[in-house]
Amino acid sequence: MKDLFYNYIENLQDSITSKLEEIDGSASFKEDIWKRPEGGGGRTRVIENGAVFEKGGVNISGVHGKLPASMQAYFKVGDVDFFACGLSLVLHPKNPMAPTVHANWRYFEMYNEQGDIIDQWFGGGQDLTPYYLFEDDAIHFHEICKNACDAHNPDFYTTYKERCDDYFHNSHRNEARGIGGLFFDYCKSTDSMSMEQWFDFVTEVGDSFLEAYVPILEKRIHLPYTPEERTWQEIRRGRYVEFNLVHDKGTLFGLKTNGRIESILMSLPPHVQWVYDHHPKPNSREEQLMRVLKAPKNWV
Amino acid sequence: MKDLFYNYIENLQDSITSKLEEIDGSASFKEDIWKRPEGGGGRTRVIENGAVFEKGGVNISGVHGKLPASMQAYFKVGDVDFFACGLSLVLHPKNPMAPTVHANWRYFEMYNEQGDIIDQWFGGGQDLTPYYLFEDDAIHFHEICKNACDAHNPDFYTTYKERCDDYFHNSHRNEARGIGGLFFDYCKSTDSMSMEQWFDFVTEVGDSFLEAYVPILEKRIHLPYTPEERTWQEIRRGRYVEFNLVHDKGTLFGLKTNGRIESILMSLPPHVQWVYDHHPKPNSREEQLMRVLKAPKNWV
Numbered sequence: 001m002k003d004l005f006y007n008y009i010e011n012l013q014d015s016i017t018s019k020l021e022e023i024d025g026s027a028s029f030k031e032d033i034w035k036r037p038e039g040g041g042g043r044t045r046v047i048e049n050g051a052v053f054e055k056g057g058v059n060i061s062g063v064h065g066k067l068p069a070s071m072q073a074y075f076k077v078g079d080v081d082f083f084a085c086g087l088s089l090v091l092h093p094k095n096p097m098a099p100t101v102h103a104n105w106r107y108f109e110m111y112n113e114q115g116d117i118i119d120q121w122f123g124g125g126q127d128l129t130p131y132y133l134f135e136d137d138a139i140h141f142h143e144i145c146k147n148a149c150d151a152h153n154p155d156f157y158t159t160y161k162e163r164c165d166d167y168f169h170n171s172h173r174n175e176a177r178g179i180g181g182l183f184f185d186y187c188k189s190t191d192s193m194s195m196e197q198w199f200d201f202v203t204e205v206g207d208s209f210l211e212a213y214v215p216i217l218e219k220r221i222h223l224p225y226t227p228e229e230r231t232w233q234e235i236r237r238g239r240y241v242e243f244n245l246v247h248d249k250g251t252l253f254g255l256k257t258n259g260r261i262e263s264i265l266m267s268l269p270p271h272v273q274w275v276y277d278h279h280p281k282p283n284s285r286e287e288q289l290m291r292v293l294k295a296p297k298n299w300v
Numbered sequence: 301m302k303d304l305f306y307n308y309i310e311n312l313q314d315s316i317t318s319k320l321e322e323i324d325g326s327a328s329f330k331e332d333i334w335k336r337p338e339g340g341g342g343r344t345r346v347i348e349n350g351a352v353f354e355k356g357g358v359n360i361s362g363v364h365g366k367l368p369a370s371m372q373a374y375f376k377v378g379d380v381d382f383f384a385c386g387l388s389l390v391l392h393p394k395n396p397m398a399p400t401v402h403a404n405w406r407y408f409e410m411y412n413e414q415g416d417i418i419d420q421w422f423g424g425g426q427d428l429t430p431y432y433l434f435e436d437d438a439i440h441f442h443e444i445c446k447n448a449c450d451a452h453n454p455d456f457y458t459t460y461k462e463r464c465d466d467y468f469h470n471s472h473r474n475e476a477r478g479i480g481g482l483f484f485d486y487c488k489s490t491d492s493m494s495m496e497q498w499f500d501f502v503t504e505v506g507d508s509f510l511e512a513y514v515p516i517l518e519k520r521i522h523l524p525y526t527p528e529e530r531t532w533q534e535i536r537r538g539r540y541v542e543f544n545l546v547h548d549k550g551t552l553f554g555l556k557t558n559g560r561i562e563s564i565l566m567s568l569p570p571h572v573q574w575v576y577d578h579h580p581k582p583n584s585r586e587e588q589l590m591r592v593l594k595a596p597k598n599w600v
Contacts, residue, residue, distance in 0.1 A: 245542060
């Protein structure tokens, strides 16, 4: 399963980065291959200062070795070996009418002393963070998420949409990071779902990513915008930074376990502002977004 | 003691903000008085888009009531009442040749059911974060810190300078936030230092702040700078954000205990950049700063 899934994310990284380069038309991804001293490594691909993408990364990694002590405590296991791999992407378009997107698909294994698998699971999801709300975009993104789920279990979309709203929440601001999507974790073998069936589900979600995001990009990247709309985007990007550095388990885990810092923090937006006590004008488009972030909606 | 110290920080806020407005010459501080639902409140003063200060805050607060559960665990006490007050300031000058400065002086009390004080201490310090290194500035700042300390105990400067280097450290980057200063905490009554003597020490440090920072500002705010130097400042400000959101105990404590968000996060810089895998050119002024941040120096 680990080879199968690693092979899948290698190919997915290729197909996503080549499609995104085609859309950008100007910048291309810069590749960094890195090794983890304790075992494994990754292939980071970052795009900056493009015509469409101000900054973005589509990274894969596969790491293995002794489970770090902090992770042993987190998973409530002893001194075991592990393998983890995944694809993580974050794209920050320049145009404030186009949303930021985040996605991640990952697979984890732990082993006993004999090298037998003692636990294994998939996790992941994809979610959208607009700066201006286009309801059509939110509906499209969630419809693609729902279609990918419905092929596997009629309850998945509702369950994983709610988990996404719960997870990507800036509790200190009492607002959502964005308009959600899917979030799932600890997807393990059960009577009704084998690991092979979870693989089919997770890869179907991964395969749906370009279909979910690209049509939205194509509709928004040529819209005109004002300096004030750009300022609003930079202020909202500040909230993205706050979520990733204060609340995101993956980011904090990476920072505290000696992960590759530049690959972890490629998620942070390029230009960001913090303005004291900023509030959008009543009945503005900015306030319209805030209303949806304060009370997550069902889009499909 | 609590009235004495609160009165002190009220007056110090006035003298600091009036001096800073005089230096800025263009913008003035905007004041927000806020109440804490559970008891107490504060007086936040923020300056933005000035001629000298791009953003800054000089805030005081005095809060009291039941010690929040998260703080009970942190201090290893039961369900007790507390009082805490302090002045916190962060100033982000526009000119990248002028350093960011942070300072905080605070006092804490806990009470038993009869209302008797069961514990009390002072804490605080001041530290400098330059974007370009001027050794004269580092020496001046540390000399003022040392003078304030030496009047009270010949060991204080060495001890609290080291604690400052240890505390303001971005461990995930293996670099200091800035060039340090003083950091002290849990300053409690002992055989050799009464609370009154600690009060004298902490207020001497507070009184030294303008003397430590203003001469540096006056030397640097009129220096010319390039767009590239401004970009470097914004990238380094990103490290300031990383420290405050990932490592700073005060910030995280505020965010997780329902503090006034806008007063806590006034510390975040106005314009910030994250550039993937950025490294200064060999032997540049930017690299010269990094060498000092990688290995803290003794300045006096």
